[in-house]
Amino acid sequence: MDILNFFNADIIALLITLKLALTTCVCLAIIGTPIAYLLAFKANKSKAIIETLVTLPLVLPPTVIGFYLIVFFSPDTSLGKIFILLTGNQLIFSFNGLVLASIIYSLPFWIQPLQSAFEKIGVDTLNTAKSLGAGPFDTFFNVIIPLCKRGFLTSFIISFAHTMGEFGIVLMVGGSIHGKTKVIAISIYDHVEQLSFAKAHFLAGGMLIFSFLILLTLYYSNKSSIVRVK
């Protein structure tokens, strides 16, 4: 009975993890894509500063991001109040808080593949579309997106996998609440702490195989598409 409960808990943690990764990717598509577009096509003075800010989560320890999120989004700050207004609960210990943290943490993983895909298309292709009468949105949906399918797929897979593997920032912001903010990575940590190596093996091995397969699929499909996409 006990063991069954434990597996139940892990399944719930897995579902939360998948939901988190998917929500994060949807948000990144909405927030990250325009930033990647600006960085690829609108080079100006602010480009360097935007690129730096966007890449920062890549080099910072997740705990630093977690710490500042907690500080800046505490309920008595104006950012915290806005967050409560928008999501209905405070940042810390909430799933929505986890989503925000994941967006920031995975932002470079969404932007960089997409930015290089956009850059590969080049300004000349955009100008050609415009010269044929396509406006900016028309061009984006009918030229850029189809030409950058591969870039979008890469961004999605890498961001998804990266979000699934979060630990530090999730622990700080979410606090490992069962059924709410406890994700797979934390479950593994807890199993190891309790010396339940069998369960840890089960989850860790699952993550390993999952990550391996996802990357293999990505690189395999990239290889076979080189011929078509110049």
Place this chain on the structure above:
Amino acid sequence: MTKMLVKINGQLEGFELNFQHDFKSKGITVLYGPNGSGKSTIISAIAGFTNNLDITVKLDDIVIDGKKTLPPHKRPFGTMFQDPILFEHLNVNENLNFALSRSKLKFKHKITKENLIENLALNKLLKRYPSNLSGGEKLRIALARTLLTQPEYLLLDEPMSDIDIRYKAKLLFFLKKINRQFKIPILYVSHSIEEISQIADQIILIDNGKKIEYGSTENILNSDKFQRLIGKFEASSIIEGAVSSINEPLNVTVLNINGQELIVPGRPGIKDEIVRVRIRSRDVIVSKLKINFPVIENELIGKILNIETEKKTAYSELIISLNKMKKNSTLQILRARMTTFNLKKLKLYKNDKIFIYISTVSIDRQAYQY
């Protein structure tokens, strides 16, 4: 028939651009100048792709750029850049439809897809994807695609720089046809003399961002400023004549130049078609006396209009008008380059009547339409 007024001022890298021109509502206007003279910038400014210049563009008194600025996709131009880009995710037919469905004229299409497919021989390509096409094929498709937007003015920025010569002649001929048949004026940027001698009705010379001369093709190509721009070594003149007969076994064509005969290699045109040929000044030999046993195919008669002696070099240049043996013929100018030494020896002076000898092998094959 659309008139276009263009004014562009601004600072570019290395020089200032001050360009103003009232473009004719018909024909093909060529913008000619050395590399880096600002030609491409002018095209891209008219099409709406350059922001940091002071630009005025009016089409038939409708403001395209000036107080208010139309974004590029709303401008009634068909623009083609140096390297034509096809959308790789669409096949040829879909590439054409991309333009057709966004054309500025929704119902009254002057140029139909069927017409272009036939004239540019695209039928076999329709299902193919751009990554499997040659440069020439891509260019033809890009051209058809641009025309399908039903543009009021066609802007072409050296579109044929990478195309082989025989093919180029065909496409130039097609552009001329489009220009005449659908009455779409064309602005054509080029720095190839062969191209412009083929296609231009009028020429704008541009150097260092400034318009230095404008006029009809013959006047410009024979003008001093043009000759100076292309350098003395390449100095040449363009003469025009109708095909009077074709010698098929020997593969030469006889042109009638104001009633005089000129034998040119190959078959530049069908009977009675007007053909332009470029003749380099250094290939023209002159004599006051008729050579009784000419070793060269072509003998023409003309008069020396002027002599330009270069002080610092060994050379002089004769400006010669060809005699009119036929009524209503136009003035045709030929330039001959010789050493000043020979000029003195032959005692050539202004207004002298002379015989002109031109070897057929020296006539530019590239200079005419196939």
